[in-house]
Amino acid sequence: MSVRNRIKMFIRKKNLNPMNNRKKVGIILFATSIGLFFLFAFRLSYIIGTGKVAGISLKEKTEELYNGSTVIKAKRGSILDRNGQVIAEDATSYSLYAVLSEDFLGQDKKKLYAQKKDFDAIATVLANNTDLSKEDALKYLNSGTNEDGTTKFQVEFGTSGKNLTLEKKQNIEAALEEQGIEGIYFEDHPDRIYPNGVFASHLIGYTDLANKDDESVGLTGMMGIESAYNDVLSGTDGKIDYQKDVNGNPVPGTVVEESQVQDGQDIVTTLDIRLQTRLESLLDPFVEKFEPKELTAVLMEAKTGDIVAMSQRPSFEPETKEGLELWRNLLVEDKYEPGSTIKIITSAAAIQEGVFNPTETFAYPYGGVVLDDTPGNETVVNDWDKGEKGTLNFRQAISWSSNVGMLELERRMGGAKWQEYLKKFGFGESTNSGLEAESPGHLPTDNTVDQAMSAFGQAVSVTNFQMMQAFSAFANDGTMLKPQYIKEIVNPQTGEKEVTQREEVGTPVSAQAVNDVRTYMIDTVEDPTYGIAYDVYTVPGYRVAAKTGTAQITDEDTGVYLTGPTDYLYSVVEMVPAENPEYILYITAKRPNTDYNKTSLAEIANPLMKLAMEIKSTDVDTQAADTTVAEGTE
Template sequence: MKNLKKKFLDYVIGDRRTPEKNRERVGQNLMILSIFVFFVFVINFIIIIGTDRKFGVNLSKGASSVYQSVQTVQAKRGTIYDRNGNPIAEDSTTYNIYAVISKSHVSTSGEKLFVQPSQYDEVADIFQKYLGMDKKYVIKQLSQKKLTQVSFGTKGSNITYSTMSAVTKAIDKAKIKGVAFTTSPGRMYPNGTFASQFIGLAQVKEKKDGSKILAGATGMEAALDKILSGKDGQVTYQKDRNGNTLLGAATTVKEAENGKDVYTTLSAPIQTYLETRMDAFQEKAKGVQASATLVNAKTGEILATSQRPSFNSDTKDGLNAKGFTWQNTLYQTNYEPGSTMKVMLLASAIDKGVFNPNETYNSAEVKIADATIKDWDVNEGISSGQYLTYAQGFAHSSNVGMTNLEQKMGNKTWLNYLDKYRFGLPTRFGMGNEATGLLPTDNVVTTAMSAFGQGIGVTQTQMLRAFSSVSNDGVMLEPQFISKVYDPKTGTTRSAQKEVTGKPVSKEAAVKTRQYMVTVGTDPYYGTLYANGAPVIQVGNQSVAVKSGTAQIASGDGSGYLTGSNDYIYSVVAMVPSENPDFVMYVTLQQPEHFSVTLWQDVVNPVLEEATLMKDTLLSPVETPKDQQTKYRLSKVIGKNPGNIADELRQNLVHPIILGTGNKITKTSVDSGSNLNENEQILLLTSHFETVPDMYGWTKKNVKKFEDWTGIKVTFKGKSSGTVTNQSVDVGKNLKKVKKITITIGD
């Protein structure tokens, strides 16, 4: 220890100098230290300037948070219009109600700015009256402890301006403080009950950063969400040293891109009229479900569609109605169609050459394997059977007659026609979440029963697609609900044209089928739509092709069919005028309390009469100059589901042709990244492609692509340009058995 002390003292005094020398030495050391500190600051300054970071912190970002505020600029959601530009769904501001309940919330003068416990009951009364809230729920929310303010769930959100104003007026009149509103982006549906399940709803969703956006929740709003949704922008505001925003100091960081506007094929006047007639129809029938759709017979455009129960999209009235469902009966439900399927059966029989209108048969019954099929009047005890010609049998909706025709064709041939009509495959017309339908099982009885619409599952869009082949002289059309899409960013538009999906039967077969459909409503003895001395379906003095249907409903437990007196789905299809139809109307009614064929007069007749009066407006096409066409590029679709891609393509007004029934796309006729023109055809080859497709309407270019993919030798005849009008090999033949095919090109 002594040695250590001695060494320390020697070090301290070993270099002892005079006071002047010590001051000089200290000065030198301070100068060296100052130079060192200076270089430390310079190096740090260079690092900060070069990296904008210190100790892992972004310095600019930190400074911006003090002197700048960044706000999201919400993109406008695209507007949904009818075909003539009348708004169906458009952006608006909605309100969310809240109540301050903290007793510390008082003004500087001591005024209570919160809802007082003595006012809870009165607030609950106001909320119940204007917002439909349960009083007990309101009081429970207001009575919560240790909270500053409370909200009121879904019924306290998305409130319209008129309702907000009414609540505010009532609260002010009651001299209640503490009730207020916040604003949110909203969606306005000015037409109320207007194809409500079909159009659907957009609702407010909260993003991770706390901002709110409108997103499609149901119907068209959900299906077209990518098209309707825009991209939010950002703007920065400068703040002073006290944190106050400086007016006029805004800088746009990223421009907001508004969503695209969609013009539907719906017509507001005829849709509104259909809604009123459906109300009258349902009031009498009181069906569990009812639906009606009006279609342009020459284009497949859906001009009006509705169902019951429905709801008011603006006020939300009807959501709690008995039997209400969010499912759209147009495309989301499978059902057995009944005798309206006989339209396609007759057209097929005529096309195949097995229908002799004057040949007779006994309508009592026909046996298929272990099953006995009888006519409706025999089942009801009205008749024990009678001798009918096949023409009379169709007018009388004879199950026996139609089964006989199916047997004359043969099961294989009839199933092939069902494939040509594309039953068993969803239409993929662009709405998504579509039911698939169900072909008859591999059973001779169910195949025979499908001739009169039992043992087969369909959707209404599938039926409308099949009906179009009869109304449009054999040429089948894809149902359409978009007439054009407008892009506000570029000021350009994509417009729709009709999409041909095949030709199941000849023009002659379609024309003759419509002629026999006329007798269903005009034959005073056999016609099922002739009642009280007159046709049930009448549209002025025009000839109308009609067919009714009565289908049993399968029980949910798979034990057979329901047996109640009204456990049926009644339906009717009408094409007017029968000689060259402009319109097709299809109406269904499930399990009504009361039914008579004359009920159809409450909805079919007036709507078709109104449509005829509006014919020039309803049937006028939408045109867009080619140089104003919005570009659309094909994304990478190889390996993806062909059905989903078909929906997306049709939403962008491209015509996909799916080859095969595989669940993955293996090849496309257009390369990924290529621009696709509006209404351009594109082939999508799937992982399971075995039979010859219906090439009617294909471009010559796509036929050559088919030749390249399959190795089948194609010979062309007819015109040098145009589309396919005929093929030498029938649809459905196994590709492995085909070596060559002749294709006729025409207009």
Template sequence: MIKFLKNLVLFPFRKVAQNAAKTHLSPQANRKRIAQDILILALFVFTVFIVRFSWIVVTDSSNGVKLSTRAKANYSETTTIYAKRGTIYDRDGVAIATDSSDYSIYVILDKSYVSGSGKKLYAAAADFSKIAKLFKEKLGLDEKYTMTQLKRKGASQVEFGTKGKHISYTDKEAIEKAATADGLVGIGFSSHLARSYPNGNFASNFIGLAGLKDGDDDTKGLVGQFGLEASLNGILSGKNGVETLEKDKNGQALQGVAKSETPAKDGEDVYTTISSTLQTYLESLVDTSLKNSGAQEIVATLVKADTGEILATTQRPTFNAATQTVIGPKDDSKTDKENLYGQNNLLYQTAYEPGSTMKVFTIGAAIQNGTFNPNERYTSAPLQVADTVVSDWDVSTRPDGVNMTFAQGFSHSSNVGMSKLEMRMGNTVWDDYLKRFKFGVPTRMGVGGESFGNLPSSNVVSQVNSAFGQGIGVTEVQMLRGYTAIANGGEMLEPHFILKTANIDQGTQRAAKREVVGKPVSETTANSVLKYMVNVGTDVDYGTAYDWTNNQPFFRSGNRQVSVKTGTAQVAKPTGGYYEGTTSYLYSAVAMVPADKPDFIFYMTVKLPEHWTLSYISDVANPLIDRAYEIKSTLDATSEAAENGGVKEAKITLKDYKGKNPGSTLDQLRQLVLQPVVIGSGATITKQSVAAGTKLGANERVLLLTGGKVDMPDMYDWSKENVETFAKWTGVDVTFEGSDTGKVTAQSIKMNQVVKKGQKLTITLGS
């Protein structure tokens, strides 16, 4: 391009010289002719420069270089303002996960690296063995590997792979102190953005991990890898800003003379419902249970019954989030990292057959349906069901069965008794109750990746078996959701883990309230179930939770009555069939305290232990529940303060969810502390009850319509406006009774019935 312009400029001069040589004019005429040519040439050159200048102004570039950027760099410097990732807290404001720094270690070998006084600042060859020994002691680095790195020819500085990275501040200080004591120099550290988990092993699978998005590149920030860190990444991560610093004539940035073009938007803080006091204690208790039982898996969770708040939850295997080391059984064929990242969250990602703890729902359905007579007697002899025989757990010692009442059969955890109740109800009715309790439906509490579980298949054997917890797939959190209905007078709550989200910059928050998701049974039925559950722990003759050795119930809480149900389930092999052996089962128990109006629900499963006694569960439940009662007033206060703390409520702008997947949308809306409900069986959302762009406070119910068949939802606790929206969408003819401003307490079309256009629907509204 430059050569072309040069030729272009010189071309007229050459032409002038050529013309002068060809003509034979007088000197005076020749000068006049040359003057004319020079004038024309000047005009031509001026025109070329004007065109070029205009081109540069319009395109802001020359030879592919952005000129404004180059010019701006001469007097200013643009830097990134990194957003702070939101902190995850417990319910009392104790940090669970927070931004911090970790370090990478290096050793300087460049012999020119000395101080102004000539003191060497590099590692001398004579010190290599001491350095290798120090790194072995503090970092677990192989000494041969360290020596190989230190002896690399031509290297001015060396690093030490994975084990030389992600060093904590505490370990960094210990290495520096030891190096100074040994007179070692040349050892240095570089700082990196990191995520700190100060509590170590603390609901680790539930909280999860966050790390650098791209290896050791701090500029791309942290990203959630799994657990709440991943599912809440959009809330926690924030957005980086940009800052422009002015420079002096020497190109140095002028500190304090800055213009922030785009401020960083820090991530929001999340206050979970977890109590550090209870969580830390639970971890210790479960460690002991694991040691004593030798189980392959353990899951334990404590829920605040009246709100559905998860107060503490843990599992084995798990890991220490601070050190990222695996705790509990692990696959020796895998690396530590594979063992860590290969773990499922057993609270909601893994489905299993629950066994006899499912019988809580069986008698609940039978009582509600009128097919349970507690005083009616039956014999627990093996029962033929199609081509299968159903037997009780004690059939080997009592082959002819025991004559007992159905109430005693529940205490005795009789499979035969529950099978008889299911057969009386019929498969259709029993299936209806399983759906009322929302089995086969993930909670969508905002974690993502939930297992659906599965309802029993339609054959009679599977339906009967599901009445005692076999042939049906559930998750731990689905069981807990169902138990909230029994604990709350029939009102079923969605378990939740967000106490509130807080925007520090704006001074706002969104606090969660209890979310009612249905009423599968009446208050009378729920209270009756709790009463029969007490007998499981106190009936000296039949109670499976009665400790005959020590002549006392396994589950105790001061002078409070405890409603309890135990379970023993066969465990399916990955290759088919079930494991066999004296302890090849999944053992479980649920305890609700007190029996008349439970404050707490505790549920624990122990899978494939080497040794078994029910005390492996009760020795976790009893002290944990006692500790919960010690701090109950504080637990109640934090729930109340989050809801009524005087902090301004943040409003969110609802997005347009039409065309979106309903499942992932439910998770997103619950993360925003809303209460979504899906209507219909379709794969995509077609309508939403609140228009896109509407600003909403927390805990608002949002209906989402999908295509496909519409079954009648459980409208309990819906507002009149919610019902009217449903009627508009489906074409049902709705009539209201009772209060104008209350919530739904009754509906004429039962849950799970197919809704038809023009169908009459009567809704009762009450307080």
């Protein structure tokens, strides 16, 4: 055998030696163990040093596992009338559902699902306590099968099974418990109740869930006071932290309150629930009888500017949203040409300028007053009776509502001076009511025709609040008051109050001017010859100062005045008592049907003013009695 072959055989024998193989495996295992040890040590050091695994904080995970927290929802503040009666307040509503899954079992395998044998009894209970019919309830109960034939875990009962009160929930639970029936459950939802129904709805507003997919976010205001004062009403949620056991339950003695809940503040309005309810009850039959496209009414305390009743039609039910077809608050958002009610302002300005003599007569030109005879753009102004009444003096021009008389006063003042008075009376700018989307209205253009027509309430656009503000000057010796609808804001936790003060916003004319005009307004209802509303507006035991208005309305598409028999904005402003007004009432009705006549608005005004004065008299007597008792006690 050659040397080469012997060497190969030696090497082969050596490699086949088991001892050598075990040594190699041992070396590899030892090296691997050392490597893993150092890798583990490095990884452990990294985790200890950073406190993170795969970018996730171990501390946060531990806190999440053993530390719990609960958000304590703040109670939304209530909205109240001036005497503390609730207009809007927080509540909880419930929606019901039926669990149908046979896997839904309790202890000792108790069946907690709705069984088919109980469906008829369940449907009867639901029909007796909700708006569901028995047939509909059975349909929902029998709709619990999926397309693949499996049973749904649960079924709901549509809109009629939602927004249930606590009383209805308890009645259903009691009826089912009495029969030993399981399977009907309830889910609670944050809710807002408005116990008076349609009640100054566009002023008060309504609420809705800010996030439909997350009820924990809570309610937010969507209109009116609910929206404009949402931050005040909402409050601030609180939070409670605690440690959890392995089952997720709070460990006794570990609860720590991190932040206190701060309930929303209550808003006390200036509304009087007695007058507001009466107003709402008067508007509905008026709408049914005369079918106006729009209707507004505002009753204000003359000496404070506090609005004690206000509403509009169309209106809506804030809980159900039924009737919510008009989203605008007509009293602040809509601008319109006011018509003849502005004539008392024209007359007061003319008196202030020294160009108004109540006994002086003025001429009525044949065919009316020509303001512009440009071919194709002729503008001729007539009185509503085409001058048939004959010669009038300026006092009669107010009570008989003469356009020609107002044009003469505007001419004597001068267009520029008259525009100054419009601004002094607050037109052309917002009243800063605090309500959303308030319009500033629109002053007449520099066109001489527009300026002249604005003297009798055309070619100038105003808001309802602006008119109320201007009218307030006639009850306060020439001083205008801002219309107010908030009396005070109250912190229910501390009792602290933020009281709204009477706010004077200007003195456009003297006391003599407004008092003279108010005297002439009495003629409107008391003068049998020159009173355009003679014996129409009455309040037993009191004299009434009033001014009516009939304004043309422009077509929104063409800008041309409508020509139908009742295509007008009819209005009245009324002050009672005439000598020293306690209340100012202003009503407008837009485009009623042809049954409308000059006495129609009195169907609202007379009973409302009668109640207002009765309440005022009763309140005065009560205050006097309280004062007498107090003095006697001293």
